[in-house]
Amino acid sequence: MQILISHRQSVPTPWRKAFPDGMKVNGPTQPQVAESRIIWLDLSRLKVAQRQLWLQQALDHQRPLVVMSPTPSDDEALQMLKLGARAYCHSLAALNQLEQIAQVLSHGGFWVGTGFMQRLMGLVASDEGPGSLPAGHPFLSLTGREQSVAKAVARGGSNREIAQSLQIAERTVKAHLSSAFIKLGVRDRVQLALLINSLALQPA
Amino acid sequence: MQILISHRQSVPTPWRKAFPDGMKVNGPTQPQVAESRIIWLDLSRLKVAQRQLWLQQALDHQRPLVVMSPTPSDDEALQMLKLGARAYCHSLAALNQLEQIAQVLSHGGFWVGTGFMQRLMGLVASDEGPGSLPAGHPFLSLTGREQSVAKAVARGGSNREIAQSLQIAERTVKAHLSSAFIKLGVRDRVQLALLINSLALQPA
DNA sequence: CCAGGCCCTGTACCAAAGGGCAATAACCGG
DNA sequence: CCGGTTATTGCCCTTTGGTACAGGGCCTGG
Numbered sequence: 001m002q003i004l005i006s007h008r009q010s011v012p013t014p015w016r017k018a019f020p021d022g023m024k025v026n027g028p029t030q031p032q033v034a035e036s037r038i039i040w041l042d043l044s045r046l047k048v049a050q051r052q053l054w055l056q057q058a059l060d061h062q063r064p065l066v067v068m069s070p071t072p073s074d075d076e077a078l079q080m081l082k083l084g085a086r087a088y089c090h091s092l093a094a095l096n097q098l099e100q101i102a103q104v105l106s107h108g109g110f111w112v113g114t115g116f117m118q119r120l121m122g123l124v125a126s127d128e129g130p131g132s133l134p135a136g137h138p139f140l141s142l143t144g145r146e147q148s149v150a151k152a153v154a155r156g157g158s159n160r161e162i163a164q165s166l167q168i169a170e171r172t173v174k175a176h177l178s179s180a181f182i183k184l185g186v187r188d189r190v191q192l193a194l195l196i197n198s199l200a201l202q203p204a
Numbered sequence: 205m206q207i208l209i210s211h212r213q214s215v216p217t218p219w220r221k222a223f224p225d226g227m228k229v230n231g232p233t234q235p236q237v238a239e240s241r242i243i244w245l246d247l248s249r250l251k252v253a254q255r256q257l258w259l260q261q262a263l264d265h266q267r268p269l270v271v272m273s274p275t276p277s278d279d280e281a282l283q284m285l286k287l288g289a290r291a292y293c294h295s296l297a298a299l300n301q302l303e304q305i306a307q308v309l310s311h312g313g314f315w316v317g318t319g320f321m322q323r324l325m326g327l328v329a330s331d332e333g334p335g336s337l338p339a340g341h342p343f344l345s346l347t348g349r350e351q352s353v354a355k356a357v358a359r360g361g362s363n364r365e366i367a368q369s370l371q372i373a374e375r376t377v378k379a380h381l382s383s384a385f386i387k388l389g390v391r392d393r394v395q396l397a398l399l400i401n402s403l404a405l406q407p408a
Numbered sequence: 409c410c411a412g413g414c415c416c417t418g419t420a421c422c423a424a425a426g427g428g429c430a431a432t433a434a435c436c437g438g
Numbered sequence: 439c440c441g442g443t444t445a446t447t448g449c450c451c452t453t454t455g456g457t458a459c460a461g462g463g464c465c466t467g468g
Contacts, residue, residue, distance in 0.1 A: 081325055082325060097311070100307060100313070111308075111313075114314060143445085154398075156394050156395040158391075159424075159425070169448085172447060174425070175427090176446095177425085181426085186360075188454090190360050190393055191360040193394050194360050347414060363454075363455070373418085375418070376416055378457080379415085381455085393455075
């Protein structure tokens with residue numbers, strides 16, 4: 001069953017058609033909300049200050065949340081998704097879009113509009129070419145074994161675990177790590193892990 | 205009709221079940237590809253050098269393109285999506301995931317895995333204010349001081365440095381950290397750093 | 409007022425990480 | 439065959455990290 005939280009007087013037609021047995025409630029704290037498989041939060045007629053509160057309360061039910069905005073924007077989408085929403089669309093989104101969103105969210109996915117997705121891609125893709133690793137990146141200066149060990153550290157492994165998984169002595173792991181620290185100019189395994197994990201997906 | 209471009213000898217079972225009338229071809233230049241509504245490109249058994257070429261050729265058909273990788277990674281996903289793919293999934297993705305992808309792409313959308321999406325969100329969210337964490341994020345269960353210390357660790361700081369910057373004893377830093385480890389269910393500072401930076405922890 | 413949370417710190421101890429020194433071994437181009 | 443790189447490991451040491459135990463003070467809601 002679908003629950004729509006909205007301040008509108010009536011349920012938008014597309015939504016009613018998509019979910020004939022859906023129910024509209026007037027606030028995120030209504031008891032029926034807990035029954036919902038997916039929660040639809042309509043921001044129409046909501047003051048800005050109230051949006052945040054309702055969103056939080058809606059999220060507290062631990063259900064996939066769709067935010068519907070009467071005036072969608074990329075920035076608002078980003079904000080809502082950051083706060084925990086799983087989808088963001090227009091308050092009057094078309095029938096088949098609503099169905100698709102329900103489908104995707106019921107399987108644990110995210111849904112965002114094409115335009116927003118493209119902007120997202122643009123943000124993270126901006127500084128790189130086709131190859132995922134910058135040509136002269138220091139990580140490539142590591143030897144094969146050093147890279148193996150470094151990657152394992154970047155996944156949170158301890159020296160002992162790495163030694164076992166690579167079938168070598170713990171001392172050898174330390175040796176490779178020491179060498180990697182020097183080559184990459186870092187101090188310890190934490191900095192190494194951070195460095196390696198920001199390789200291909202640089203935020204800024 | 206669905207077209208799968210693949211070097212495999214046989215069509216993966218999930219794909220065959222999802223698209224019983226789908227057809228497999230051995231390369232992106234086969235004439236049948238032009239007939240497809242969605243093009244599925246399987247990278248299995250393809251040399252790295254060949255991937256790029258095939259992808260470009262497949263994209264030339266001006267159809268939504270799904271890239272299927274035998275060894276998916278966030279980095280590869282980003283690369284493929286940047287080049288123009290509309291979806292990225294495992295070569296042996298489950299039946300219902302394939303159906304969902306077809307659904308979304310046929311309506312002009314993008315499809316990416318939940319993990320990748322979350323990482324993408326994390327990246328673009330990183331330059332925003334601190335009050336932007338997903339609701340229910342374990343990080344929020346930390347007390348104020350614990351959060352400060354944890355953030356410093358996530359930037360690669362040592363206990364001594366953190367103590368100095370927060371003007372407290374090193375012992376206190378350790379206390380906050382121990383508490384954070386328990387609350388977040390991690391073992392040490394490396395895993396803490398990875399968790400806070402929204403990176404996946406892999407056991408092996 | 410008191411319980412309980414948060415913040416702070418001390419002593420002590422143990423485990424893990426990191427590094428210096430040294431050695432063996434495989435491999436590879438000249 | 440030799441020098442250079444890589445991979446491996448041992449012994450031993452220091453530093454750092456993490457925890458156990460034991461408090462202190464501050465503040466807030468019941």
